[in-house]
Amino acid sequence: MSLAGAPQGFLSPTGVEIAFLLVGLVTFGAALVTVTTRQLVHAALWLVVALGGLAVEYLLLTAEFIAWVQVLIYVGSVVVLLLFGLMLTKAPIGRSPDADSGNRWAALTVAVAAATALIWVVVDAFRATWIDLDGPAAGSTEVTGASLFQNWVLPFEALSVLLLAALVGAIVLSRKAKTDSSSPLANSRTATESSRLITKSDEDSGSPSSGPKGRGGRSERVEANKRDDRGGPAAQEGAR
């Protein structure tokens, strides 16, 4: 990186700058769809597009290491975790009617305020900084590693302690839940009872086309078909 004196101008963009802008637009669009779509799993997949677009932006800024770590952590792990969580819910295929929040205006305000603050800080900090794309990569693994462990060791270590605390906290929370349940037998009993309740209310609720029921209804039908297939020969044998 170097503080540029004159030559770069905004009126004669290079190919990389155009690509950067276009990818930025795609990323922005994907992020917007992520927060506005009513299809929960689609939101998670649009998040993949947004995070991937961000990785491409890093690549265009020659920060190869950061780009791949972005893909590894966010696309490869965080989104997988999100999808795992979504699969445990009753998110339907198609729109969730209740995927809306009364806080939408508050959320919009916070988002716009955060975006303004970030843009302001970034613009103010890097106002006239240009990356020399032809020179040695400014964001290669070696450069990133050196600056991380020479100039930014303290924040790095503080962050790692923070993450360790979160890790220990998660373990403590999950262990406590285990010791709280008095006897495993009683616990399992309540679990089955409540799940029975859930399935019951599930069967009671409206038509197959209505939101959360949609998925369950379909797959139940599939299973019923399978059962029929299997039941066929057995029933015949019984008749014989």
Add this chain to the structure above:
Amino acid sequence: MNDALDVALRLLVVFVVFLTLPLIVGQTEHKVMAHMQGRLGPMYAGGFHGWAQLVADGVKFAQKEDIVPAGADRRIFQLAPAVALLPYLLVLLAVPVGPGEGAVGQVLDAGIFFVLAVMGVGVLGSLMAGWASANKFSLLGGLRTAAQLLAYELPMLLTAASVAMAAGTVSLPGIVDAFEWWWLPWQIVGGIVFFVAGLAELQRPPFDMPVADSEIIFGAYTEYTGLRFALFLLAEYAGIVVLCGLTTVLFLGGWHGPWGADGLGWVWTLLKAAVLAFVVIWLRVTYPRLREDQLQKLSWTLLIPLSLAQIALTGVVKVVIR
């Protein structure tokens, strides 16, 4: 113009390798499994020992009707096979076969990170398929896939980090360049952990709980037919090629061998990868499927501590010999 030609040629070669090696592994699996079980395997297609069986399979798949279930999320359902397959093609670009610029699709500064990151993306394909099929078996398969990925990504990363520490670089050709024969005993634990975790990530037996055919039919791929199903299968075999290639490059010294490292280095790489692919098949025939809780236990209580120990060992040795 010359540069463009060079790039096009490299891409073409990688693409051809991507299309042929998985089929070779698949055919080997047919035959090796058959002989281990006292059968002959495919014998008719193509004449000589059924060599064209997979080609015939491919023709059959291409002829089948492409069915999308009525209740499925159409676009996601159709997109999933591509998301599952393409990452392996990209990864293959970065795996060096021989020494020098000429034997790798593209030299990347942060090769290890690229490879592991992009391989992780491939699992999204299975998750999309599992969710979009609107089928309970598929959903269960998707859930198990996600749980498995979360458990096994970590040991894989840690052991790869151990090799990167040993070599002092994260570029794949750089790691093979730095390889010495005594790395073999030094990194052996990491190598085994990496290989096992990779097998689990590919959902190969004995880690095939996500596609366990005797209980959830075929997991996330239950509703797929025709070419899209074939693409998922191809992704699995491409995954074997990539995993064996990576293990060779990271832990077995790639093109280094007792002799012929100069001109015939790529033979060593392919030979080592082929032996590993044989082990993959061997494990499939040998071990019964692990239960879901056994899978999780193996990763969290055995593989992760082992990989952490490997990192500690690598660090200590690295400091001592410096």
